[in-house]
Amino acid sequence: MPSQLPVGEAAPSDGSLPADALRGVGERPFGVYVHVPFCATRCGYCDFNTYTADELGSSTGFDGWLDGLRAELDLGARVLGAGDRVPRADTVFVGGGTPSLLGAERLGAVLDAVRGSFGLHPRAEVTTESNPESTSPEFFAGIRAAGFDRVSLGMQSAAEHVLQVLQRRHTPGRAVQAVAEAHAAGFQHVNLDLIYGTPGETDDDLRRSLDTVLDAGVDHVSAYSLIVEDGTAMARKVRRGELPVPDEDVLADRYEILDATLRAAGLDWYEVSNWARGPEAACAHNLGYWQGGDWWGAGPGAHSHVGGVRWWNVKHPARYAAVLAGGESPAAGRELLSAEDQRVERVMLELRVRDGVAVQALDERGAAAAAQAAADGLLREPELAAGRCVLTDRGRLLADGVVQRLLG
Missing domain, CATH: 1.10.10 (Arc Repressor Mutant, subunit A)
Known part of the structure; x- marks a missing residue:
């Protein structure tokens, strides 16, 4: 979830939606996104709405956030079920931030909260993002038992010097080890994220990263060109001349390397930045975003869309929890799309x-x-x-x- 919220009109304190937006709810694909705003450290390129323990202090912990999340999901079920019935979630995606910091037990509680509010379709796709450094065999076994069937791991690169520029904490080999642990726990669908075009990265660095990904045996790869976002530590280094701006021609060359390598290995593109080993490996939740579905985004700074209405939550976890504790919607603003x-x-x-x-x-x-x-x-x-x-x-x-x- 990007750290900057758009400017829109005021959102109703009870979270209510226009009748036109509610018409057809349950007929369109419906997903639930849960935003976990916690990170152990802040990566230099990231501008997502995330907070480290030092930044939060004692204002909001995991359990306070979870209490707020349960309240928002219950609110969502009341809003979308008004005058009809509550839509079951076709997909659930827990993102962040670093969801794996919650641990398997709390992630299971997150999924229980979705079940208790909206309910899950019998064949629902349930995904969580995870940082390789905050996972373990026990973690994967725990979330698999809780009902997660897809995991997305942030690898970014297999080159240590690239990870250092990105200020990622995990070691190059940990992502591959985490994939093996996820497979051993029963996960058939595992994604690895890559970032290409980082200053100092070479074509050979990317090729080695791709070899590592393919050796890991994942059935899905997401790859994004590095974007230097305003307000990040990386943007400040670029402004001071300590790092070069990613070159557009280099990014195009790297994309062609990615696409050719992945397609030769049997992973074909289904979205500009995503490749899968067959339709069953594609991320149904993200396809819902791209193909006009409805979703309720729960958590600080999360964005939602239902029937042509888009809204977004307050950003800070403490404010988010306080508003919900007072019985009101955490929505900070919304747009009615023509x-x-x-x-x-x-x-x-x-x-x-x-x-x-x-x-x-x-x-x-x-x-x-x-x-x-x-x-x-x-x-x-x-x-x-x-x-x-x-x-x-x-x-x-x-x-x-x-x-x-x-x-x-």
């Missing part, structure tokens, strides 16, 4: 996935731009003829620019 807003977001998000976006979502000007983009080798001609805009390999490198062309 039909045009929703169309624009649909194009922006769906174009990123392998199935692309329907030409029907474009206006007349956008349809003409799509034809030109296909002629320029950015969209696939056969799919466009069948009524869908699907990025080519070259188009994925220029995805943001393609979106701009289609939206005029």
Whole structure:
């Protein structure tokens, strides 16, 4: 969850939503995102809404946060179940921050809270992010027994000097060991996260990281280019000239290395930054974001979207817990998306996935731009003829620019 909240209108203190937004709840995919705001240390590149123990002091601990989370999930069930029935969660994703800092027992309590409020679909996908350094065989066994069936581990790189620039604490080999422990605990679906384009990283560093990922035997890989976010320690180093700004041409070259290596190993792209070993390994929760589903985001700074209404929670864990203890919604603000807003977001998000976006979502000007983009080798001609805009390999490198062309 990004640390900066958008500017919107005031959100109702009872969390209520317009009737139009509630119409169709339960018919669209529905996910629950839980934001864990705790980290052992702050990585130099990260601008997420996270807090170390020193930053929080005694204001809010794990249990106070968990009490607030239970209250918000109960609130969500009341809001979405008003006048109808409470939607069961098709997916649950516990992110952060560092969810594994909670330990297996508290993560199990988080999942119990979701079960007790919304309930889970019988085949629900249940994921948690984890830092390799705060996991163990006992941890993985505990969360598997609690009902988690997918785990995402933050590896970032197998090169020690790259991890040092990113200010990551784990050792290069720990992520692979954690994957083996997760597999031994019964997890079939394990993701490793990579970051490419870090200052000092070479093509060979990335190739070695990819070899490490493939040797680990995971069925999903997420890979993101390094973005130097304002307000981070890395941004300050770049501003002082201590680190270079990531080069766009280098990032494009690294992406091509990633894609070619992963595809040769049987992991194909299904979203611009995500590769999976078959459809069953793809992250259904994230597909819900990209393909217009509903989700309730619970936790400090978490964002939600239901039926064209988007809202976001207060950021600080102590404020979050206090507002909920007072019986009110923790929402800090919200936006009511117009039909045009929703169309624009649909194009922006769906174009990123392998199935692309329907030409029907474009206006007349956008349809003409799509034809030109296909002629320029950015969209696939056969799919466009069948009524869908699907990025080519070259188009994925220029995805943001393609979106701009289609939206005029």
